Structure formats: structure tokens, C-alpha cells
């Protein structure tokens with residue numbers, strides 16, 4: 145695996161792969177890699193000739209007072225994980241060169257960015273869309289890989305790709321979970337041991353809502369309310385529980401197959417997000 149921090153070196157490696165007619169798969173990350181990231185890298189490995197992974201803790205997507213300074217950073221362990229998952233190129237841009245002092249451009253993806261995470265973390269998706277626009281231009285991949293746990297991020301990326309005509313295929317990987325259901329996240333590392341068992345209440349409550357929808361409950365408000373009550377009863381601080389159309393992130397009234405229930409909670413100073421997508425009893429795996 146080759147590692148670059150300069151965009152011109154990265155572009156040269158991608159250009160060389162293009163001359164060999166290799167397709168380029170790109171997995172953007174902020175590091176502190178876990179099995180969810182690894183599953184995306186493995187999928188890119190199966191589907192593409194050159195696999196590029198970026199690790200960049202993007203300051204622009206953290207609001208003042210958020211956890212930028214303490215966001216987990218594990219560069220050596222991450223490099224080993226990526227090499228064994230089959231990545232060809234690790235791109236770790238330097239923050240000062242990526243965002244020089246005069247940097248003044250931002251990319252706003254309206255509507256899909258506004259509810260859910262966007263309402264609780266104003267400016268977050270501007271940071272995500274801006275960093276991804278730069279990374280997409282630098283890497284110029286054929287396919288880009290994202291995890292479904294970040295449901296709203298996926299919706300933002302889909303719009304960004306369509307609106308700005310990026311010739312990129314968006315690939316969405318399933319959420320990878322701990323045995324007790326907790327969705328893997330780099331931020332799980334912040335959970336103190338005594339809070340960790342309670343964190344599983346998030347996925348448990350979402351799965352319970354999905355099971356109720358499978359049994360015929362179609363009232364999205366009732367599912368939102370009862371999920372919120374279950375989370376509060378488990379001692380979690382609830383930022384939101386919303387039934388949304390995952391393509392537009394608009395709230396919906398009816399919990400039909402394809403609609404998602406997304407939630408964000410706070411536990412022992414850590415924010416966790418997760419979601420389920422309703423399916424029908426018949427399409428159930």
C-alpha cells in the first residue's frame with residue numbers, strides 16, 4: 145500500500161492506474177477504522193482495480209465545541225488495517241495544505257441537509273459536502289463507498305453527486321453491528337465501560353419499531369413516540385427520532401417499506417446515531 149499526503153502524488157497514482165485501464169474505488173474516512181470501514185474497503189477491492197482510502201479528520205464538519213480535538217486518531221493501526229483489507233493507496237492530506245488560509249469556498253446541499261443531524265449540528269453537512277467535493281475532484285473515482293449508518297450523509301452525498309454531475313457510482317454498505325446490536329462507530333471508543341451496555345438500547349428500540357411495522361403498524365408518529373419513550377426509559381438523552389424518506393430526508397406520516405427510522409442519542413457525553421429501514425414481512429431476510 146502506498147501512502148500520500150500531497151494531492152499531486154495522489155493524482156499521479158490515480159492517473160497511472162487509469163493508463164492501465166483500472167477502475168478506481170474510493171472509501172473516504174476520518175480514520176479510527178473499524179469493521180464497518182473494512183467491509184467497505186473489501187467491497188471496493190472486489191469491485192475496482194485501484195482502491196483509494198482517505199483518512200482526514202475534517203475540521204470543517206465539526207462545529208465549535210464539538211469533539212474535533214478528541215476525535216480518535218490511530219494512524220499506525222489504521223495503516224495496518226487498510227493494508228490487510230487490500231487498499232492500494234492511503235491518502236492522508238495535511239489539514240493546512242487542504243484548507244489553506246485563504247480557503248473560502250463551501251458546498252451546501254439544501255433540503256436533505258436540514259433536518260435530523262443537520263438541525264442538531266448546523267454546518268455539519270456543509271463541511272461534509274465541501275470536503276467530499278474536494279476529495280472527489282482529487283481522487284476522481286468511479287465508485288465511492290459509504291456506510292448506511294450515516295443515513296443522512298448518504299442522502300447528502302447522493303444529491304451532491306447528482307447535482308454536480310460527478311461521474312461516480314455511489315455504493316452504500318450495510319451497517320456493521322456488535323453482537324448486542326450497537327452499530328460500529330469510531331465514537332464508540334468514547335463510551336465508558338459502565339455506559340456501554342446501555343448503548344445497545346438504541347438499536348434495540350429501533351429494531352422493536354421495525355418489528356412493529358412488520359406486524360402492521362403504519363403510524364410513523366406512534367413509532368417515533370414509542371421509540372423515544374423506550375430510549376428515555378433506558379436513560380439515553382434523545383436528540384431526535386424521525387421517520388423519514390431516506391432519499392429526501394423528509395418526515396413522513398406512514399411507515400411503509402423503504403421508509404427509515406433514524407435516531408440520535410447522547411450517552412455519557414457521546415453522541416450515537418443509528419437507523420433502521422422498514423421492510424415488509426415478505427421481504428424480510
Ligand code: PAF
Nearest residue numbers: 172173174202272275294
Ligand atoms: O463519514 C465520515 O467519516 C466523514 O463524514 C467523511 C465522509 C469521511 C467526510 O469527512
